[in-house]
Amino acid sequence: MYTLCLDIGGTKIAAGLADAAGALVYSAVRPTPTDGVAEGVWDAVAAAIADARRVADAPVGAVGVASAGPVDLRRGTVSPINITCWQRFPLRDRVAALIPGAPVRLGGDGLCMALGEHFRGAGRGARFMLGMVVSTGVGGGLVLDGMPYAGRTGNAGHVGHVVVEQDGRPCACGGHGCVETVASGPSMVRWARAHGWSAPPGAGARGLAAAAVAGDPVAQQAFRRGTTALAAMIASVAAVCDLDLVVVGGGVARSGPLLFDPLRAALADYAGLEFLAGLRVVPAELGGEAGLVGAARLVALASPWTP
């Protein structure tokens, strides 16, 4: 018996099969259709499910679904900011209709990433952990006292929208000054360009990281600014949740010491409380598979908050 797991985001739809121990025995990724048609995105999800089921020589016992948020676990719907054609899309019921008899558990993608890293990645053994992703946005999820913490509607852990600049830029969420407006890849690139970073059109966060490593002062300043904002957010969340570990993944996190060295230095500056002295910040280990592993783990835990 396998657990079918899905991880649905604005750029990629991943599907996998996890065995009884929670290890992925199959995974495949396809692009998320971007033509703005809700049923087109659903068709891609259904095709990913069909491919996965063709691989399995055993029946699917349950389904775990990680989705870009916001999600609504009470209704089983999702309204991802980066899949705008899905407004309160009834994802849980649609998946359930495809696989009759298998329970379907839904979670936010940040929560599933955190849970996946906690179960089989860099978060193993942590009790109070924030898992976060820094890429085109800043997302995250919480594992508290060893269990996923989804909150009232399933959206706890939206750490990208912790405010770090009171008079900051407008954010996609409708607020302003969120850490995502400073520290996401595109935000750092935008700031660097506005301050004189000359790079070919289309150069993104990877190009900015390369420029910073090569000694470009504006690129370095952009990273410093982003990492300082991340540190302020992490210190705040750690103080609220009494964390022992933060696991950081995503494209920007793959820039390694360029991100982690200044991040740890700034965190030492912000996290002054004695109970935060042992707080560790480490790179994620599972890469793009964390969401799938976490979605399968969600099924295994069958937490009381999943209807």
Ligand SMILES: [Zn+2]
């Ligand atoms: Zn925001």
